Amino acid sequence: MQTERIPLVVGVTGHRAIRPEDEPILSQAVETELKKLRERFPHTPLVLLSSLAEGADQLCARVALKLGIPLWAPLPLPSEDYETDFSGQVLDDFRALCAQAEQIFPVPAAEAAPAKPSRDFFYRQACIYIATHCHVLMALWDGHEGTATGCGTAETVSFALHRSFHPVLSAPLFSSTAVIHLFTPRGEAVTEAAGTVTRLGDDETWRTLMDRTEEFNALAGKAAPTPYPLLPEDRERDMLLDRMETVYQQADALSLQYAKVYRRVLILLAVVSTLITASFLLYDEANLHWLILVCGLALLIAWLLQRYAGRSSCHRRYLEYRVLAESLRAQAFLRYAGVNREAVTLLPWSQQEETPWIAMAMAVLGIGEGPRQTHDVRACWAEDQLHYHKAAQKKAKAKLRGSGRVVGVALTVSIALYLAALVFELLFGGLLFRFPAILEAESYRTLLKLVLGSISAATLFISNYYGKLSLSRGIEDHEKMAAFYERILERMALCGQVESLLVLLAREELIENGNWCSYQRDNVPDFSL
DSSP states (O other): OOTTSOOEEEEEEEOSOOOGGGHHHHHHHHHHHHHHHHHHSTTSOEEEEOOOOTTHHHHHHHHHHHTTOOEEEEESSOHHHHGGGOOHHHHHHHHHHHHHOSEEEEOOOSBOOOSSOOHHHHHHHHHHHHHHSOSEEEEEEOSSOOOOSSOOHHHHHHHHHHOOSOBSSOOOOOOOOEEEEEEOOOSSOOSSOTTOEEEESOHHHHHHHHHHHHHHHHHTTTSOOOSSOSSOTTSOOOHHHHHHHHHHHHHHHHHHHHHHHHHHHHHHHHHHHHHHHHHHHHHHHSOOTTHHHHHHHHHHHHHHHHHHHHHHTHHHHHHHHHHHHHHHHHHHHHHHTTOOOOGGGGOOHHHHHHOHHHHHHHHHHTOSOOOOOOOOOIIIIIIHHHHHHHHHHHHHHHHHHHHHHHHHHHHHHHHHHHHHHHHHHHHTSSSSOOOOOSSOHHHHHHHHHHHHHHHHHHHHHHHHHHHHTTHHHHHHHHHHHHHHHHHHHHHHHHHOSOHHHHHHHHHHHHHHHHHHHHHHTTOOOOTTO
16 A cells, blocks of 8 residues: 555444345445445545454455455454454454454554443444544444444444544544445345445535545655654654654645745735736826736736636645644654554544544544554654744744835835925925926826835735735744743653643644644635735
8 A cells, every 4th residue: 555645444344144145245235335436536545444353344354355455453352352252264264364454453442441341342442443443434234223232333333423432532523434334134024135335424525525635645646755754764663653654744745835836826916916006007197008918918817826726726735734744743743652642532623624634534544553662752842843933933033024124115115205296296296386397297297106006016915925924923823832842841851751741742733733724724815915
């Protein structure tokens, strides 16, 4: 699987006892649906998520492996203990599938464990894990509640569509999982044919989510990854960290690429807008009638620039890929520090609702066994971010001073021109005197209007360009975050690298990231410049 791309994860739930005569029909139906997903999203690699229980889980796993789709196996218990559920051919099949799986791991509990948790409790946690870590849940199910102990298929479907469980750490309010229901009979009395497909969930939201994921994956690999590693290069290999860092570098590179396009469009719009104003003034005041063609051409260029900005989605991609990169940064550092906490559970509601594809990307990129190693992240995380925010604040202040100087010079020139116009009107325009002039008074008036109007227009457009960059807000944010990292480092010096501080660090980064994206959304490149 291409590690620079976000996988489309297909979870599996279903009946354990499938009628023998239905197995080939259901296998064909599963294969058809997986092929449809592959064709619909050609740049997004598929992964199957299955606990490999008897029946539907194993049937879907065999089909996925036949199609060359990687198999990830989140188990309710360690495999040695879980094996006691199987016997005979089913046990042999389980072991054979485990041998072909790309990764096998026991799932962490999402809910509070009772004093003496039963096996049913662990089976329920596996159902919750699959339902909340997949883009699509494939349910081989008869549509009824059933009488299964622990967690039945109906409950798993409810977890996917409604998040109807009781998490310890946070309540996931937003669900964007789609359910493909493949009708799977239990007994002889059936009302429809086995393998009949029904889709459940908010299909429009799911398609938007997957289209954004597909768009990122289509662009991934086209931009050269940033040369700066997220984590120390001499660290031990960790498949999940490698995956997170690779996607982070792609998101970072793409965000920087589209940021350049976005700012270039802003500058060109400012220049073209100034040209429109200057050419129209000359046309109107100097009777240079041919400049109406220049004005029209400039208007056409402005329209094309705005259309290009919309079609390239440079502004949206710049923001969303930055949010994705910074979210993965927080997740990667938590794991590198040895904290078994998913950063997606720390996302505020606004980010879950505005960019659900990023929230789901974080969830699926974190699928796997918890961290085994603990590393000191003060230097590579807290100190590095402190230095970044201080440097970014300094850079933003320099840009703001530059903007102020431009506006100040323009204001000074405008005042000088006004005084020149006033003196002219007093001496030659007839306000007090009418001394003879070399040229007619109207010619001087026209010249002054042109110069003053052009400078005023240029000042307005330049100041609006810098305003689109939200420099003042950025300086304030960098100052706050620098103070935050200084305080975090102080607490770490006193308390050590405790989990609560690391979780707080990740949460504040995600909130700051979301706030930045929120106010930047209004700065769309348009002709309002």
